[in-house]
Amino acid sequence: MTTPTLYNYDLDENCYKVRLLLSHLGIEAETIAVDVMPGKEHLSPPILAMSPKGALPILKHGNLVLTEVEAILVWLARTYDPDKKLLPEDPDTLGRVMMWLSFSARTLDVAVAARATALMDMPGDIEALRRKSYDAFRIMDDHLTIQQFRGEAFLAGGTLTVADIALFPSFALSRDFNIDHDEFPALRRWANTLRLIDGFITMPGIPDYH
Amino acid sequence: MNFEGWYPLLLVADVGPKKAVGTRVQGKEFVLWRDSHGSTHVWEDRCPHRGMKMSLGFVRGDHIACLYHGWEYDRGGQCQYIPAHPDLDVPQTIKIPRYPVIEAGSIVWACFQEPDSELPPFLELPSPSCGFKSIFADCPASRVAELIEKTPFNGVAPKVTAKSDRVLEIVLEGGTLTAAVQDVCEGHMAMHMSFDRFKASADQIPYSIWADQLRRDLETAARDIKTSEFAA
Numbered sequence: 001m002t003t004p005t006l007y008n009y010d011l012d013e014n015c016y017k018v019r020l021l022l023s024h025l026g027i028e029a030e031t032i033a034v035d036v037m038p039g040k041e042h043l044s045p046p047i048l049a050m051s052p053k054g055a056l057p058i059l060k061h062g063n064l065v066l067t068e069v070e071a072i073l074v075w076l077a078r079t080y081d082p083d084k085k086l087l088p089e090d091p092d093t094l095g096r097v098m099m100w101l102s103f104s105a106r107t108l109d110v111a112v113a114a115r116a117t118a119l120m121d122m123p124g125d126i127e128a129l130r131r132k133s134y135d136a137f138r139i140m141d142d143h144l145t146i147q148q149f150r151g152e153a154f155l156a157g158g159t160l161t162v163a164d165i166a167l168f169p170s171f172a173l174s175r176d177f178n179i180d181h182d183e184f185p186a187l188r189r190w191a192n193t194l195r196l197i198d199g200f201i202t203m204p205g206i207p208d209y210h
Numbered sequence: 211m212n213f214e215g216w217y218p219l220l221l222v223a224d225v226g227p228k229k230a231v232g233t234r235v236q237g238k239e240f241v242l243w244r245d246s247h248g249s250t251h252v253w254e255d256r257c258p259h260r261g262m263k264m265s266l267g268f269v270r271g272d273h274i275a276c277l278y279h280g281w282e283y284d285r286g287g288q289c290q291y292i293p294a295h296p297d298l299d300v301p302q303t304i305k306i307p308r309y310p311v312i313e314a315g316s317i318v319w320a321c322f323q324e325p326d327s328e329l330p331p332f333l334e335l336p337s338p339s340c341g342f343k344s345i346f347a348d349c350p351a352s353r354v355a356e357l358i359e360k361t362p363f364n365g366v367a368p369k370v371t372a373k374s375d376r377v378l379e380i381v382l383e384g385g386t387l388t389a390a391v392q393d394v395c396e397g398h399m400a401m402h403m404s405f406d407r408f409k410a411s412a413d414q415i416p417y418s419i420w421a422d423q424l425r426r427d428l429e430t431a432a433r434d435i436k437t438s439e440f441a442a
């Protein structure tokens with residue numbers, strides 16, 4: 001099977017999710033660095049032709065061009081995970097995976113915006129974004145507490161799925177926008193578990209301890 | 211700042227081996243960390259070098275290292291190693307203030323009074339106990355006790371008894387909780403809860419859902435209190 005090409009920016013947590021999954025799956029993808037800061041290369045015509053919003057990551061495989069990180073994670077899992085653990089077929093677990101992927105895209109997007117506002121001077125109301133991110137983390141923390149009572153360590157069940165990979169970085173990077181991990185014991189435990197998965201990799205702001 | 215007696219900081223289970231976590235009491239920052247022998251340490255959350263939070267640091271064996279420039283401190287709070295000057299015999303004065311700690315009722319407690327003063331007595335807590343859950347809420351710690359009864363469990367109002375100014379007993383159907391209230395900072399509190407006997411994990415789920423509702427109710431009530439005080 002030919003390997004996919006990833007258009008990547010190292011400081012973008014959505015790109016990191018894809019790099020993390022690729023590494024976990026043991027796949028060497030061709031990676032093309034996009035100079036977002038300061039080059040603004042993500043707004044160049046060749047990138048916009050693939051990703052009209054200028055959003056990264058972009059994954060290319062033959063004629064297939066995918067944007068939107070959740071779709072990329074799902075495609076990679078379906079294509080390269082023969083055991084179908086990362087994207088299970090059982091409808092209930094799959095439903096839960098999709099629920100958390102939607103949560104990542106629709107609710108936790110405030111954390112991505114909070115970080116971009118804090119670190120990259122993206123315009124935004126940082127206080128409001130921080131508050132909303134905090135509320136989203138609470139929902140995750142409450143859920144993971146109950147998961148723990150059920151004897152399950154991950155978001156959608158007892159094993160790692162793409163949902164965990166989609167939600168992990170925003171929490172791991174929350175100090176970038178001034179939310180400490182102190183008030184989220186279940187998230188701390190979950191994040192520590194994720195640091196131990198096969199092929200775990202770091203990014204600036206996400207060390208392999210803590 | 212006036213500290214008196216023992217302060218609850220978190221559930222024993224919520225600081226893993228070789229992990230560090232930050233907390234606050236009346237706005238003052240502390241780090242809790244657990245060394246490789248399983249002992250818990252509570253220190254001022256401030257690196258003497260440039261003031262970085264030690265709770266962002268990492269534990270290596272029986273040392274905790276600051277994230278910023280890697281200064282390493284031993285269990286006594288004494289700086290032992292400065293990476294930029296590996297051969298330096300580190301002065302004894304580079305030391306982080308540390309505080310007495312006890313673990314009781316599945317909760318970690320610390321005492322912040324003068325280092326050489328006598329330790330205050332510790333309240334008798336149910337033993338054995340079973341660590342349950344901590345909630346954090348935008349609600350003044352002083353108002354919590356009176357508000358808990360307003361969040362029913364299985365349709366019944368909890369029965370709340372104050373055991374001390376920071377320890378409550380909450381009787382719910384089928385389970386009794388010890389709840390230790392932490393005054394995190396103005397308008398923000400934490401409540402660390404444990405059952406007074408072993409409770410199977412799966413049986414704790416309804417109580418967990420209740421605790422989440424309690425947090426929402428506390429925050430709503432605290433907002434109402436604020437609005438009415440403002441109006442008055």
Ligand code: FES
Nearest residue numbers: 257259260276279
């Ligand atoms: S601030 Fe802690 S080592 Fe420099």
